[in-house]
Each structure stands twice: as structure tokens, then as C-alpha cells.
Amino acid sequence: MKQTAVIILFAISHGMAFSQGPAITSWLQNTTLMGSHYVSGNSTAIQDNVPVNTQLVQYSASWVYVTTNGIPSYPTGPFLDGNPSQATDQNAIFKIPLNPTQNTGTLTATNAGNIGVFINGVALFDYRDGVSWKNSSNALAGGPLGGMGDGVWNRDAVVGERGGFDCAKGHPAMGNYHHHQNPSAFDLDLQLVSTVCNLYDSDGLYAIDSTVHSPLIGFAYDGFPIYGAYGFKNADGTGGIVRMKSSFTLRNITARNTYYDGTSVTSGPAVSATYPLGYFREDYEFTAPVSADYLDIHNGRFCITPEYPAGIYCYFATVDENWNSAYPYVVGPTFYGNKVVTKVTSVGETTTTYTPTTNGLTQSELENLNIDLFPNPATDLVTLQVNGLVKENLTVELADMTGRIVLEKVIPSGSTIAFFETQTLNAGEYVVRIKSMGNAITRKLLLVK
Template structure:
């Protein structure tokens, strides 16, 4: 009887310990304040407050699975979508199921598919490179996805290239209300080479801000249960070598016509390589470079590697959101075109086993009492003052604006999963002001001038 009780205690304690340490349970950004989503409409830089709750609603777990309830709405403002997309970010009332212990796939790799392939830690959906559009040889035109009809499915359009005008500042957009990212979820306006000017009118907020001096945060999980990180990590898999940009091993093919695949097989022809359909417009324009993959800071054919990370000090297989030297997204962007592990997770309609609700705090926190992690701009300011947090935010942060006499004139918040706040300065006087950023670690103060 004592042995049975002891075994039961060990099992219970083991499950509790796992819940306390396993990032697939602890890392989610749960909504504990009731914050809702917001969106921009074209022509107005004033966000509209929505009714749907942002971030993850509830995290539950069993001995083998985690379950994340989410509406798929981020705390950063979504929209506008300047390609005419009429959809807005709306509640998905989704449940995502992920294995607590991912399994390596030793057989034929499973290809990623259109739609959800994983989930970010704020509950937003993760998509792969595709947008459902492909070349139709019989009509010499694109078809499928938002264009309607059906293409050949041989030369598949890369959504990051083909739909760049339809992404908001955060590099996301909705499909029938399901807001998602195909690529690294850091704002266009913060890239070293800015490909979209949508951030000129709408603040450069997103899930995180890239920081080349620190290991990128854990951003989410693929449906095989393995974690997905941002663009920077340790150069060497064992955690040594300093911080570097983790690179894709896929390169553009040297072709002028689209009649074969990278393996040499002949396929239904696509359009010739030209100004309208440049190399990189289709997924099949890329090939896997085994020479690059042999270098420590380059990734394998699934866009991942086994390595040490801050959340997995003993090592784990991990995917990375790849970018080029100019910080623009680089194919295959996050996960794919195949999963490394067994794809056992996904979106489910219900939970059919006994589970426990996770009530702990988020397992990561990158905001420190350091003035270097906060940017205040422009300075001097005229119409607005923007406050940008560096890297990643997991807490509710109060941001206050004081005049030189110590009187608070405005107050706002930065919520978990968002990196930016701003003050409207059109109604305040010229002069010197102090911005105070109040975090769990302390207060960061920045001086700013207002000149109109």
C-alpha cells in the first residue's frame, strides 16, 4: 500500500514539476487583465478597440499534452491590410494541442500544409510560406487562394513575396478572420532594409523587436511540439560562440525558365523568370544547400537544429525565424517545408482527457531595469512620442509622461506580447518632459523634448 501511494505521489509530483518547468506549458502569454484586441483602418492612425480578448485565455495540461485556449487575437494593433483584404482579426475560439515530449520523426518527413502549422505564444496562428496561389499553365496566370479558381499546384506562390502589400506593420494578416504570421513577427519599420512603408502611418509594434546582441525569445511552437525562436541565437549548438543571426540553408536556384525542380525532375512549366515573376516568387525557386547546412549557425532542411537555448539549457531541437543580413524575412521563414518531428499536435475541438489548469507565471522575462532596453522617439517630438521596448515583453508595463514640474500629463500601458506605446502630444505645451517606464524590475526614465 505504501509503495502504491509513493508511486502515485511521484507521478503527481512529476507532473507538477513538469508543469513548472516545461515551456510548452509555462511560456504562454495569458490574458490576466482583460485586454482586448485593436485594429487600424486605412487612413486613420487611431486604433479601434475590439471586443475579443487578446493573447491566450487558458493553458491546461495532462501528463502528456498541453492545451492552449485562444481567440487568436494579439495585443499589438492589427491592420490595415492595404491590398484590399476585407477581413478583420476576429475570435477563433480555438484549442491548440501540443505534446509535452516531442518525438523525432525517423520516417518520411511530414510536409507543412496551408493554414495553421503551429501557434505563437500569444495565441496567434503560425502559417508556412504558402498562400494557396499557384501558377496555372493552361491560362498562363495565377489562380487559387484569394484569386479564386485552382492553380496547378506545381509552382506555388511565396506569400511573403506575393502578398507583401497585404501585411500590416506587424507582418501579419487575417484569412477569414484568422490572423496569422507567415514570417518573423517583428515590425517592417524596424528592419534594416524596409520593404513595406505601412509602418510610416501605423506604429511599428509586433510580437518582438529583433536584437542582434541577445538570444531571440521563444516565440511559439510548431505542431510537432518543438519550439520556434526568433532570428538570433548562439553561434554553436552547445551555446558557445556568442550571439549570431541563425541562417537558412536554402538558396535561390540559378534558372531562367521554370520547367524542372531542384532535383532535376521535369514538371509542368511555370512562367519564365522575369521582372513580374522574379526568382523567389515561387517556393520551388529555392534549393537546399547541404554545404551551408554543415556550418554551425545554418539550419537543416526543416529550418531548425538541435541546440542549447535559454529555455532548454540541456538542448532541444528548435526552429528559427530566419532573416537575411538586412533583417528581411528569408525562406523558409519559420517551419518547413517539412516538420522535423512527428506532427502529433494541432487544433482540436474539445479536450477529452482529465487536465489541470496552469496558473503559474510566464516562464520568461526580458525586461530589466536598463535604459538601453527602451527607445523613446522622435526626440524632439511634435505630434506624438513613441516608446519602444527592445526585444520582447511578457508583463503589463505602465508608461507615464511627466512635465518638468513632476506633474503626470498622460498614462498608457504596454501589454504582454506588445512592444510599443505612444503619447499624443498635440494637446500639450512645448517643453521638456520625462517618460517613465515602470516594469516589475524597476523604473526606467527618459527625457524628451516637445517642439511644435
């Protein structure tokens, strides 16, 4: 039997704040740091004049209102498939329920465009890109290709548009920058399926860490939370940390003329090198979960998480054993809950503004960060990678052995990487200091020339 958890918010009295749950406190807020982007042929990011992450969070007893420009703190672009668009200010307010409920009637299919919002205010799309097979012309049509396909064999954007994603696995649709999939950089996957990170340093919302429960990274349009790729094996929070697995698998077909339930449909192209299995969404079939770490038909399950110790229904940004994105990627092909999120132009009720604390990370939290520093020894370039989600800005200093700071960078919340160009520094030992407010941890670095 499916279960759903309700977050109960208690109103004390008129004018007094309601209790604050993860749907209120998890958003990354910023009003000062501006975004940046790459253009083809220029490996230096261009600074923009649009604040990143979310700008304002307001809430009532039933709703949270999230104001966002839709711009991440990691650089966007370039989009090497000829996409003429850049990530632009979306000036959006999303109205999200604080008491999400299960849909017990006819399930609602995910749709083209936004189906969720990540905690940095960036949009989540489902698998599709608007392109489908047109049998009468024996070609693809729709979406960026123009015209209209049959809508029977629908192209999977994660496969069909891979050449146009930036390093963070995102791209814009008429300025609306979004992810169809797990928002972690291509070059952090165990097996690389894109080399765009080789040319343009970029990043992602978080970096996969297989040793801990993945962070809460967003909310779907039915109000239920979205987590990264790893969680507790069992719904009750036991069983250790495991990769959460999609229950969709590729069908064993060579001709595309039926759906996996046996329904005969208008034919699509035969399976080939040009149109391999997985090129279309209908190439997948669903099998009921075979163990606790396999997800349901919506790509989620009811479970306990660090943010929801009493349990709630959760979606997961699924990846395969190589950390490559796995269909249906985040949410879909149907919502578990009642889709109620709306985009509004103003807040039409009395609300409380949520102001996050700015105390920084504690010493213990810093020491528990999973940090990679590479290469070490290094010559010309050093990368510091924080695995997981950076919730508060981190200052990273490179100091020589006298304590003199020679280079300094900031890893903003919602980003994970700092780069140091060290070609002008002398060989020798250095200290990398990662700071948050008054606390710090250090790593040793050796430069060789």
C-alpha cells in the same frame, strides 16, 4: 547525427501538479485586455470586444492545452489588397505535446493553414497562400484568385501577398489572423520592403534585438519550439550571439521547367520583373549547412537556448542581413518532428491549470531592457520602442519636471511600442518612466516647439 531532446515531466501522484517546462510557462495569458484593428482610411485603431493573447493554459503529463481567441495585443489591419476579412475570434483549444519526438520515417510536409502557434495564440502558416501557376491558361490560379493552379510552381505568400500584410506582417484568412513569417513590424527592419507602417501605427509580437538570444516565440505543430532570428552560434551555447541563417538560396535560373534536384516538371512563367526569382517556392534550392549558424532543411537545429539549457531541437524565424524575412521563414518545407498538434473542442483528461506569476519585472530585468526613445528632442510625437519580447504589461508615464504625470500608456505583453502625442505639451524637459509593479526606470526627453 541528428539529436532530439525530451522534456521529462514527473508525475508525483494523482491530483498533484506535474513539473512546468517552457511549453507550459511561455504562453502570454490575458482575460481583460481587448484587441483592436485598423480599417483603410482611418489611422485610429478601432477597439474590439475580444480578449487578446491566450486565455487559459492547462497541462497533463503529456500535453499542454492552450485556449486562445487568436487575437494579438497589437492592432491588426488594415489589409490593403482588398482582403474583406478582419481578424475574428477563433475560439480554439490547441493540444500540444510536452514530449516532442523526431520523425525518423517519411518526412511530413508543412501544409496550408496552421502549422504552429505563437505564444500570443496567433496562428503560424507556412510559405504558401494557395496560389500556383496554371500552365494551360498561362496565369495564376487558386487561393484568393479562385480556380485551381497546377500545384507545381507555388506562389510564396510573403512575396505575392506583401501588399496585403499589416504593419505586423500578418493578415487573416476567413478571419483566422496569422503570420507566414517573423512577426516583427515592417518599420523595424533595417531595409523597408513595405510602407504600410507609415500610415497605420502598428507593432508586432517582438522586436529583433541582435545583441541577445531571441525569445521563444511559439511552437510548431510537432511540438518543437520556435525562436526569433538570433541565437548562439554553436549548438552548445558558445560562439556568441549571431543571426541564424537559412540554408535555402535562390537558384540561378531564367526558365522554370525543372526543380532544383533536376526533375523536369510542368513549366511555370519565365523569370521576369513580374515573376522575379523568389516569387515561387520552387525558386529556392537547399545546400547543406556550411557552418553552425546555418540551419537544416527544416529551418532548425538541435541547440542550447536560455529556456532549454540541456538542449532541444529548435526552429528559427529567419531573416536576411536587412532583417527582411528569409525563406522558409519559420518552419519548412517539412517538419523535423512528428506532427501531432490537434485543435480540440474540449480537454478530455485531468489537467492542472497553469497560472503565471504576476510579480512584474524585477529592477534588474527593467534595467536590462533595450529601449529606444525617439525622436529625442521631439516636437509632436514620441515613440518608445522595447526591443525584444514584452512578457508582462508595462506602464509608461510621461511626467514634467515637477513630477506631474501628463500622459500615460500601457505596453501590453506581446506588444512592444507606446506612442505619445505631445503637440499640446509645452517645450521643456520631461521624464519618461517605464514601470512594472513597484519597479521603474526612467529616460529623459526634451520637447522643442
